[in-house]
Amino acid sequence: MHPDYLIVGAGFAGSVCARVLAEAGKAVLLVDKRRHIGGNAYDERDAHGVLIHPYGPHIFHTNSKKVFEYLSRFTAWRFYEHRVLAQVGAQLLPIPINRTTINQLYGLNLSEDEVPSYLEKVRQPRESLQTSEDVVLNSVGLDLCDKFFRGYTKKQWGLELSQLSAGVAARIPTRSNDDDRYFSDSFQFMPAEGYTAMFERMLDHPGIAVRTSCDFKDIRDQHPRAHIIYTGPIDAYFDHCYGALPYRSLSFAHEHLADTAQFQAVGTVNFPNEHAYTRITEFKHLTGQQHVGTSIVREYPQAEGDPYYPVPRPENEALFKRYQALAEAAQGVTFVGRLAQYRYYNMDQIVATALTAAQGLLETQP
Ligand code: FAD
Ligand code: UDP
Incomplete structure (x- = not known):
């Protein structure tokens, strides 16, 4: 295969770009070093049959009708307001x-x-x-x-x-009324059959070839003519030449409670003052799944590990800007996504950014 585009990362950024470009007639090779698609939004059933989010709870919410309608092509929805x-x-x-x-x-x-x-x-x-x-x-x-x-x-x-x-x-508002929803966006839904099923439909196109368990660094030389869309950490792309950009990581402690139908009253309980973990999420609240048992996850923040959060502070922004200057000067590669743009973006913001980026590429490289 001689792809027009080699896309690195099968999360929202890479998958949305893949779909837009394939529908415009481009040949796309989408690779991810993980064994699955979906990036951090990937979900799967655990050993007990409960649908869980291995990389932490993902709740979809947006004010963008455009983003909601775009994703609606690939999923039905379940109304869910997170508390x-x-x-x-x-x-x-x-x-x-x-x-x-x-x-x-x-x-x-x-x-x-x-x-x-x-x-x-x-x-x-x-x-x-x-x-x-x-x-x-x-x-x-x-x-x-x-x-x-x-x-x-x-x-x-x-x-x-x-x-x-x-x-x-500033992500967390303060309210004078009794509104106890975590988000106040106009669209608050979960993909009815889960995120992975939505990604499978998005990537089900004759113009898209998907390779999981495939690291970009092992294949980057095999497709010298392909334009690269890179959605991994921007500092890794440039071999950390200016030093490592800090990304905060988490360790997820998943647990199944076989004889407990409901563990807690709401989707997430936060622990600002006790414990080493920040929060416990019970997935059945998010998904609406019926099951005799329940599955929960505790999130333990840590410095080392998979990069999950860019760390918004002025010195990191300054270091990112140096990498961004390299990115702008680089030929044949476009950087899209939470890790590549070093922005604390939610899923909907990534979808919007990816739609714009892919459309922009089609305009400049028809
Ligand atoms: P990712 O999903 O991180 O995808 C990047 C992909 O690139 C990864 O799969 C990675 O394996 C792959 N990759 C990297 N380097 C390479 C390489 N060299 N070769 C091959 N593949 C590579 N957003 C919300 O809207 N609502 C939420 O409730 C929410 N909860 C969150 C909870 C947690 C714990 C976290 C960490 C994030 C949460 N988010 C939430 C944010 C959401 O995860 C992101 O906005 C979104 O998933 C980013 O998509 P992306 O494609 O940019 O990145
Ligand atoms: N935060 C806090 N207490 C809370 C909830 C949030 O201090 O009970 C702060 C904390 O700094 C957190 C930020 O607000 O990192 C953003 O919270 P959010 O729930 O949006 O974080 P995410 O879901 O992205 O991890």
Whole structure:
């Protein structure tokens, strides 16, 4: 096969690009070093038949009708709004912080109209929101910051809130009402048969050849005429020539509970202050699967291991910019995706970015 495009990585970035290019008549070879497609969104049944996410819980949500409609070509959906409780002392309280959180934590009875003035009293206004600590203190003040954010962030990133860019904590809103959904996007659904089934349909096209368990470095010389779309870590592509870009990793401790139909009240429980893990997710909430037992996962953050999160802070952004300059100067290769663009993107943002990138390639290389 002489592909027009050699795509590295079969996650959302690589798979969406593959489909767009194949439908335009291009021959695509899509490779992934893992044994499966789907990237970090890959799901599979565990030994007990429960559909789990081996690389941590993935909940789809978007405000983009375009992204939702694009993925709808490859999957039906199950309506699902994710809810998260945080363990603070002996209480399980809604996070994002809302009216219920404040009332239950402090034994108050504030109305929706009173919550903003309560927050106004406790918040520590910041003129400029540079760090995640600025964001949290500016919106909820010191006590709520310490109870819900400081410990969780230290565990998750191995860094203080003050060492992370504002965008990290800004992912979590503060609410005056009783809305206890984790996300407020207009489309909140899970793929009805799971992510892997969706990826299988996306990649089922005569123009796409898929090779799993195949590392780019072992085949890069075999297709010298193919344009490369690279969705792995950008520093690895350039042999870490400026040093390693930090990516935060996780270790996932999966467990099946054979005689427990439901382990916890909501999809995820966060542990800001106790334990070495950050959160426990019970997959049956996400998937709606019926099963006599249940499967859960605990997430233990760590420095070493598979790269999962870019670490948003100014010095890392500066190092990324140096790699980005190399990427812009490189011929015959396009960088797309969370690891290649070093951006803390959700799945929907990756789909949008990949659609734009593939369309752009078709315009410049018709
Ligand atoms: P990836 O899915 O990482 O795919 C990149 C692929 O490239 C990998 O499969 C890798 O094996 C392959 N690769 C790398 N190097 C090579 C090489 N040299 N040769 C061959 N293959 C290579 N987003 C949400 O919207 N909702 C969520 O609830 C959510 N939860 C998340 C939970 C966790 C724990 C994590 C880590 C992420 C979560 N995300 C979530 C983000 C989501 O995973 C990403 O936005 C999305 O999967 C990124 O897709 P991608 O294709 O850019 O990267
Ligand atoms: N966060 C926190 N406490 C929580 C939830 C989130 O401190 O209970 C902070 C933490 O820094 C985390 C960030 O907000 O990394 C973003 O949270 P999100 O749930 O979006 O993280 P992800 O699902 O991407 O791991």
